[in-house]
Amino acid sequence: MSSLRYAVRIETPARHTAEVTLRFAPTGDTTDITMPSWCPGSYLIRDYVRFVRDLVVSGDDGIQRRATKIDKATWRIDSAGARELTVRYALYGHDLTVRTNHIDPSHAFLHGPATFLYPTTHRTAPVEVELTVPDGWTVTTAMAWEPASSLKAANIDELYDHPIHAGVTRTLRVPAKVPVRLVMWGDRAPGGVFTEARLAEDLGAIVDDHIARVGEVPFEHYTFVLMLAHEAYGGLEHRASSVNLYHPHFGATRKAYEGLLELLSHELFHAWNGKRIAPRPLLEFDYTREAYTPCLWVMEGLTSHYDRFALRTSMRISAKSFLEKVLDDWARLMATPGRARQSLEASSFDAWIKLYKPDESNLNTTVSYYLKGGLTMLALDLQIRRRTESARTLDDVLRAMWQRYGAKGEPHPDNLQPVFEEATGLSLGDVFDRQIRGTEDPELGEELRSMGLELRTSADPAQVTDGAAAVWLGVTVAGNKVTAVFDDGPAHAAGVSPGDEVVALDGFRATSDGDLRSLSGARKPGDEIRLAVFRRHRLLELPIVLAAAPPTRYEIAGIPEPGAAAGRYQAWLGEPHPGAQILATVTTTARWV
Ligand SMILES: [Zn+2]
Known part of the structure; x- marks a missing residue:
């Protein structure tokens, strides 16, 4: 032709x-x-x-x-x-x-x-x-x-x-087993200890870690394009490259720098999982219409798990930092009531109308297949390690999917349970039925325990007076505007609506989440407050019965006598069990009022 x-x-x-x-x-x-x-x-x-x-x-x-x-x-x-x-x-x-x-x-x-x-x-x-x-x-x-x-x-x-x-770019050679380059556009903010040279070096270790994990390199060379711009974030995977967008202050803090490493690690991992291990609609494209698949949780969940885990297995971040990232995701998942309505498979299938078209009701109806998918894969990895005494891991599943589908250019079937089971020698129907096809949460707490860690939830002590219980309204706000209302929360029961403009609580001016928090924070569950809002330019006063707030503080701590779990922990995170100490803390108060 x-x-x-x-x-x-x-x-x-x-x-x-x-x-x-x-x-x-x-x-x-x-x-x-x-x-x-x-x-x-x-x-x-x-x-x-x-x-x-x-x-x-x-x-x-x-x-x-x-x-x-x-x-x-x-x-x-x-x-x-x-x-x-x-x-x-x-x-x-x-x-x-x-x-x-x-x-x-x-x-x-x-x-x-x-x-x-x-x-x-x-x-x-x-x-x-x-x-x-x-x-x-x-x-x-x-x-x-x-x-x-x-x-x-x-x-x-x-x-x-x-x-x-x-454009005007600078190219850094990334030291890895195959030719890899990092091409950067945009000025980076001056200062910061995380230099571009260090970025290239860390990236090289991550590339080699991904290669070692799967056991095969699918490209002759790989190009990271990194565009630096304010208020911009994103990555898109391709078979031999990725395009990434990140803020110019990436070198300023450890968190910002590790966030960039995680983004680049994620898009690179897609060269195996997503671009080659993929279901048929994502290998043979029909560009005219939606490509429906119940499997984006594989593509993005498995990738979200490994983008982070590879930072640890390549020794680019500490075990503590890894656990902090896990906990941050867990806190975000727990703040998503939509997880009770939508399974990972449904979230995948409806990505076109839900995850990519967020609206005020998404909070109550949708769960991200990145977020829940990543945590489900982590919990599954821990389960496999526990049940096989670390003889098998999720890596065995990844390699099986690579050899069976990715390496051959064959699409994978919608039901991957048999591959997961054959690769691990375990029956995993429970996980697939309840957490992938169903709406149950990943069993992270239970599985962390098998690693000698405890996942704790509580109220943030900074938010409540001594001895008092934290209360909430059950809304998210931006400025004084209600952006979402949690189903079955106090505000929902009182008829508060997304779009309402908050003006006062109990007669006191309240025009921000901070105002709402300090005015309601001294009250008890069961107390009634009056919330004044403008709705379509009309003033309404809504009585709201406050309820006990969901947990806002999450911790991962080492347990004092881990026993056999200590060995599993070491095999998993590559260092001795830390003993009884708090390893990670996240508070999520800012996500809602
Ligand atoms: Zn992705």
């Missing part, structure tokens, strides 16, 4: 536009050209064609051809008699995320599915791309290891899987 030849010119980056030309040989009297509605790794209909403008098509005779839209993303071109068609269009890109285009005088990030229209007759045709960028810019893409302006891909799917970054 004749190739698709694209030319992309970035000549007016200040206008956030790029000009694209596509040349190809049509195969019939009409030819449909289209652009994806979504992209792999991000489960939202984005309709990238929205950003295409000024589309003109001509034949090899230079005469303009009619191009008629037949659906939101597709033009039908009159191609009768043409040996070659030239499609010209401009793209507007001014959304700095890892899955949308961003073009400005400092750089251009071109996300394939948002950039390249393709003829539906040429889905498997080889692709060539010629790039023209401003002087001084460097082009980065995993399609070429050396900087190049001429790129080649085997087909449109491969082109879409290799995002292109062009």
Whole structure:
């Protein structure tokens, strides 16, 4: 099949536009050209064609051809008699995320599915791309290891899987078993002990840790693109690269730095799990419609578990820091009542309308397959270690999935219970029925106990007077606006509604979560308070009976006499059991009032 030849010119980056030309040989009297509605790794209909403008098509005779839209993303071109068609269009890109285009005088990030229209007759045709960028810019893409302006891909799917970054960047070599580079764009905030050199070194250890865990390298080389920008966060995985967005202060604190390591570790791990170990709809893409699967908990849960665990097994973070991250996730899960309504499988399937379309009711109806998925995989790993006396771990499951599916390019089935069971020699129906297909919480407390650790929950002593019980209203607020109401909480029973603007509690001005907390904090469960709110510009006063608040403080502590658990702990976290001491503390008061 004749190739698709694209030319992309970035000549007016200040206008956030790029000009694209596509040349190809049509195969019939009409030819449909289209652009994806979504992209792999991000489960939202984005309709990238929205950003295409000024589309003109001509034949090899230079005469303009009619191009008629037949659906939101597709033009039908009159191609009768043409040996070659030239499609010209401009793209507007001014959304700095890892899955949308961003073009400005400092750089251009071109996300394939948002950039390249393709003829539906040429889905498997080889692709060539010629790039023209401003002087001084460097082009980065995993399609070429050396900087190049001429790129080649085997087909449109491969082109879409290799995002292109062009701009003033710095490239750091990442010392690992295979060629890996870190290409950074954007200034980092000055100061901080965590330097870029250290980042490259730590990243190398994480790359090698992932490789050792799975036992095979799926790429010849790997490229991390890291864009630094304020108020931005995200990552998107590809088969030989990832695009990551993080704040410029990453070197300022240990927490910020480890957060960046975790992000990069996560996207890299997807090169195995997600990009190769994947269900059919995420290996054979239909870009026109949603790719439904009940298995995003595998893709994101397993990856969320290992992104963090690898930081510890590669000795980049302390065991304490690892436990803090686990506990932080646990506290977030416990603050999500939607976990009682939605299973991991349902959360996966409905990602398109729930996780990616959050609204005021999501709190009560949805659980993140990242969050619960990661903790479920952790608890399962601990269960496997306990039941096999550390002879088997979740790594055995990962390797089995790699060998059976990922390495062979075979999609995995929706039901992975048999693979988990064969790899561990254990029956795991309970976990799958109750925590993956069902809505029960992962048994983290029980499993931590088998590692000689105790998971404790309590009220935050800083929030309550001595001897008093903490109370809550059961709302989340932003400023003075109620953003969500917890089902069956005191505010819910009293008829408080998302969107209400809080003005007073018991006649005292209350316009922030802090005001609400201090005014209600001295009261007891069962006390009635009056909450004044504006709703559609009308003042309402709602009597609310306060209730005892859910726990706000979580701790992981070592137990005094761990016995056999001490050996399991050592096998798990690579250091001796810490004895009786508090290892991690998280308070979650700020999540609600
Ligand atoms: Zn992910």
